[in-house]
């Protein structure tokens with residue numbers, strides 16, 4: 001199958017796609033994204049086992065249910081043995097990697113985390129992905145040396161003013177996620193980032209800028225999902241919500257999420273792109289599948305023990321929150337088969353990273 005040649009997308013083309021309403025034209029976008037996905041990363045869908053290792057967080061992100069001042073939320077931090085039990089479950093399911101995710105939790109000590117990474121690497125063939133927020137250079141370097149393969153840190157929005165509005169500064173710290181992504185790259189990590197779609201105040205031009213930044217950063221992994229309002233956060237308060245000018249505000253919709261997935265695929269052909277839980281939350285029936293046929297090639301079944309996962313409530317009504325690891329596993333297998341794709345084998349490194 002020859003890939004038709006399309007001229008590189010400019011900012012104005014991206015904005016036009018984001019504003020596109022014609023179903024026939026959108027069919028063309030889905031078709032192109034699916035073709036580029038097949039050509040660039042193939043038909044395999046890789047499974048990443050997600051382990052939400054701590055829901056403690058010291059930050060005050062305006063959208064996130066784990067923010068420090070959400071006092072009603074019961075907090076947990078998994079032990080190393082509990083994490084290893086989840087890892088073994090992932091091995092039994094044949095997953096190529098695990099993602100260890102947490103709020104920004106300074107009591108996840110650097111040495112402890114490095115030990116956990118070493119244990120996983122010693123006991124399994126899996127790639128280890130960390131998603132632990134904005135951490136110091138020394139910690140990121142230590143974990144890389146311990147064997148961590150990948151790191152996920154979404155920049156959330158490329159609009160600096162909007163970023164600052166929804167990320168109050170932490171005393172003594174400047175948030176510069178773009179700089180951290182550069183550090184991760186230099187340390188030899190496979191680097192992932194992404195954004196939320198439809199943040200109050202996010203314009204079409206902002207979102208097009210996000211997509212251009214994916215390309216400029218040459219990301220190995222790109223995770224995007226709709227903004228979902230959490231009632232216990234400032235962004236749920238209409239008084240505090242500033243929306244973009246009339247006609248400029250990006251909707252936090254299912255359709256907009258597919259557009260961003262498809263455009264991310266066209267801009268970064270060899271990146272690994274998941275069909276995310278936030279998308280599945282908007283359409284529990286077929287959100288995951290539609291993401292996979294419109295550019296995505298990854299799913300992230302949840303391995304977190306049910307007693308903890310109910311408390312990892314970054315937004316309400318999260319898909320999979322009541323399921324067990326076994327159920328999520330079966331569910332994903334059925335969904336992958338239903339669209340005629342196959343499960344990936346091996347670690348599923350991003351061809352972008354491998355080429356580098």
Ligand code: 5AD
Pocket residue numbers: 063064065154156195196225226227228229230278314315
């Ligand atoms: N709605 C949608 N996505 C959210 N995230 C955090 N809070 C929300 C929310 N309310 C996303 C952020 C973060 C990722 C782990 O989850 O993009 O980086």
Ligand code: FES
Pocket residue numbers: 301302319320323327328329331332
């Ligand atoms: Fe968790 Fe479908 S993946 S229930």
